[in-house]
Amino acid sequence: MNVQTILYVEDNEYNRKIVHQLMSRTTYRLIEAMDGESGVAMAQKELPDLILMDVQLPKMSGLDATRALKADPRTANIPVIVITSFALSGDREKAAAAGAINYLAKPYSPRELLAMVRDVLPESGSTNREVEK
Amino acid sequence: MHKNERSRAIQVPSSLENLSSAGDPEISLEQFAERVQGRTPLRLLVRWVAGIRASVHTKLLAAFLVVTLLFIAMALVSLQTIVSATRQSQQLDDAHELVGLAQQGESALARQMHYTDMALLSQDEVAIGKILRENNQFNDRLAKVESAGTADPALVEQIRRSQDEAMAVVADMANAIRDGKLGTVTGQLLRRQERLDSEITAQVGRLVAAQQDRMATLRDSVNAANRRSLILTSAFAVSAVLFALLCGFVISWSFILPVREAQGFLDRVAAGQFGGRIEVANRDEFGALADRMNHMSAELHRFDSEQKHAAAELGRLNQQLEQTSKAKSEFLANMSHELRTPMNAILGFTEMLLDGLYGGVPADINEPLTDIQVNGRHLLRLINDVLDLSKIEAGRMELALSEYSPREVVDIVYVSLRSLAVEKGLGFGIDAPDGLPVAYGDNGRLTQCLMNLAGNALKFTRQGKVEIGVERRGDELVYRVSDTGIGIPKEELENVFAEFRQVDSTVTREFGGTGLGLSITKKFVEMHGGRIWVESEIGKGCVFYFAVPLRAKGGET
Numbered sequence: 001m002n003v004q005t006i007l008y009v010e011d012n013e014y015n016r017k018i019v020h021q022l023m024s025r026t027t028y029r030l031i032e033a034m035d036g037e038s039g040v041a042m043a044q045k046e047l048p049d050l051i052l053m054d055v056q057l058p059k060m061s062g063l064d065a066t067r068a069l070k071a072d073p074r075t076a077n078i079p080v081i082v083i084t085s086f087a088l089s090g091d092r093e094k095a096a097a098a099g100a101i102n103y104l105a106k107p108y109s110p111r112e113l114l115a116m117v118r119d120v121l122p123e124s125g126s127t128n129r130e131v132e133k
Numbered sequence: 134m135h136k137n138e139r140s141r142a143i144q145v146p147s148s149l150e151n152l153s154s155a156g157d158p159e160i161s162l163e164q165f166a167e168r169v170q171g172r173t174p175l176r177l178l179v180r181w182v183a184g185i186r187a188s189v190h191t192k193l194l195a196a197f198l199v200v201t202l203l204f205i206a207m208a209l210v211s212l213q214t215i216v217s218a219t220r221q222s223q224q225l226d227d228a229h230e231l232v233g234l235a236q237q238g239e240s241a242l243a244r245q246m247h248y249t250d251m252a253l254l255s256q257d258e259v260a261i262g263k264i265l266r267e268n269n270q271f272n273d274r275l276a277k278v279e280s281a282g283t284a285d286p287a288l289v290e291q292i293r294r295s296q297d298e299a300m301a302v303v304a305d306m307a308n309a310i311r312d313g314k315l316g317t318v319t320g321q322l323l324r325r326q327e328r329l330d331s332e333i334t335a336q337v338g339r340l341v342a343a344q345q346d347r348m349a350t351l352r353d354s355v356n357a358a359n360r361r362s363l364i365l366t367s368a369f370a371v372s373a374v375l376f377a378l379l380c381g382f383v384i385s386w387s388f389i390l391p392v393r394e395a396q397g398f399l400d401r402v403a404a405g406q407f408g409g410r411i412e413v414a415n416r417d418e419f420g421a422l423a424d425r426m427n428h429m430s431a432e433l434h435r436f437d438s439e440q441k442h443a444a445a446e447l448g449r450l451n452q453q454l455e456q457t458s459k460a461k462s463e464f465l466a467n468m469s470h471e472l473r474t475p476m477n478a479i480l481g482f483t484e485m486l487l488d489g490l491y492g493g494v495p496a497d498i499n500e501p502l503t504d505i506q507v508n509g510r511h512l513l514r515l516i517n518d519v520l521d522l523s524k525i526e527a528g529r530m531e532l533a534l535s536e537y538s539p540r541e542v543v544d545i546v547y548v549s550l551r552s553l554a555v556e557k558g559l560g561f562g563i564d565a566p567d568g569l570p571v572a573y574g575d576n577g578r579l580t581q582c583l584m585n586l587a588g589n590a591l592k593f594t595r596q597g598k599v600e601i602g603v604e605r606r607g608d609e610l611v612y613r614v615s616d617t618g619i620g621i622p623k624e625e626l627e628n629v630f631a632e633f634r635q636v637d638s639t640v641t642r643e644f645g646g647t648g649l650g651l652s653i654t655k656k657f658v659e660m661h662g663g664r665i666w667v668e669s670e671i672g673k674g675c676v677f678y679f680a681v682p683l684r685a686k687g688g689e690t
Contacts, residue, residue: 012474012477012478014474014475014477014478014482015474015477015478015481017478018477018478018481018482018485021485021490021491022485022490025490056470085469085470085473085474092533093533106473106474106476106477107473107476107477107480107481107513108477108481109480109481109484110481110484110485110488110490111484111488
């Protein structure tokens, strides 16, 4: 069974913690990056199955990072969900233009996020913990 | 110089000029005058006349006065000529008469001598009488000539003496005839007689010649005087006409030049060249006008440069403002991010706690957790409202226009708020017809608008029901929220959409809310090109409407 890997690029540690704890109850494997540049580097190295990309990131914005990934043939086919803080209108269009498959505005409900992830990347199995439960 | 420019400026619009030059293809009178004044010393005269410190009125009056005086002088000269001609012709007549008298005397003398000869030959006393008669006649004419005072008195005296002698001879003759001794003295008398005859004849001949000479001299002088007066009169007439022409020419050009100068100047001003100066030689009304124009030009220049300076300043301020505005919107974007990030964490952890992600939640912890969630969401709404309004105020809000279903907007609001209505025990329903067309607009913002209105309605209604709906009216979609709440007093109806306003501050405390929802709703509706209004009756509730075009056009605030 293939492990489904999700890359989460986010600079805020609490938001990383939420997604980390959310994903720890699933079969997805979560890897994290804290800025745009290292996010791109990690994606190229790990080639995850899905990327959750925050828009406002240090060094390189989430949209630029998404464009960089879409320009690279190795990572071009990896679906990207962009998470914005809904600061400026047209974020949805900008996200779509950068090549994102979907878009989520902060503050998002963890339930909603998980639903969107499962929609894009259906979970292939249950974790031991859920089985224990 | 601007000469060519000026002549063009004056010639092009002048239809009179065209008319006059149409008759003469070679050169118009005005062009001729132009050349005359431009290329002759008259130019200096024109400048001199222009420079005279006197009014236009005075200059014209002085010129007319001089011309008039010249004509008056000419008339006087003519009059004087006529008078002197009359007098001289009288003198000529007199001279002519004197010549006649002298000639008559001469004739009488000839006859006197003839009869003397006859008396000697015929020895007849009758002849003696005739001699005396002719002598008397001669004396009479001589006296008249003498009395005129023009004859030489010495000559007259000589003639008299000779005549006296002649008459003495006649007397001797008469005595001899009476005594019958004429034969003896005839020879002697004849000799005396012959001598006297030739003497007197010569003397009288001189007298006549003198009178004739005098007459000829007089005639010559009359002719000369007539010629002189003719020349004088002509000279006056010609000089008066020439002077009049000169005055007309010089004075008119002394007016035309500054007017042309002014035309060129005004053309330049009209073309936006301020600050130029007009230089004219005139020290009359035209000079005063030029001074005022120069003053005007200087003022215009001052205003113009002040205005340019102000415009530059304005541009600088505008740029500053743009930078500030950009900084503000950047700040807003950052703020939005900074505020939402912790909100995301708070709401996210709360939701995960309540969802039992960390294990079962004890019943007594569940309630405070729910309180955290409700208040967190409320805080988020406040943050969203403030940020939205700031963006709208800064002109940074843009609509995301797309095709959408109006019915879906109503449904989303209904689903979102149903639980709240149920909690408060209020009736909550939808009133929308089937078959609404697909509309074009920012459905997210329109949903927000309807959500605000419906949320308010549920908030301010204690019992009864709230109904939301949408219908098509022509090219518009009219969204509607009606409630059976406390209503709004008439005098407050206009204010409900103002920022930070609620009908009553106690209401705010009781129901919560930012007071921004309605003004944000109004702004979004207006951005769609629509309008919002409310109908209400105190105690019976109110109905909020907002109408937006079925297909929105704009996007900018």
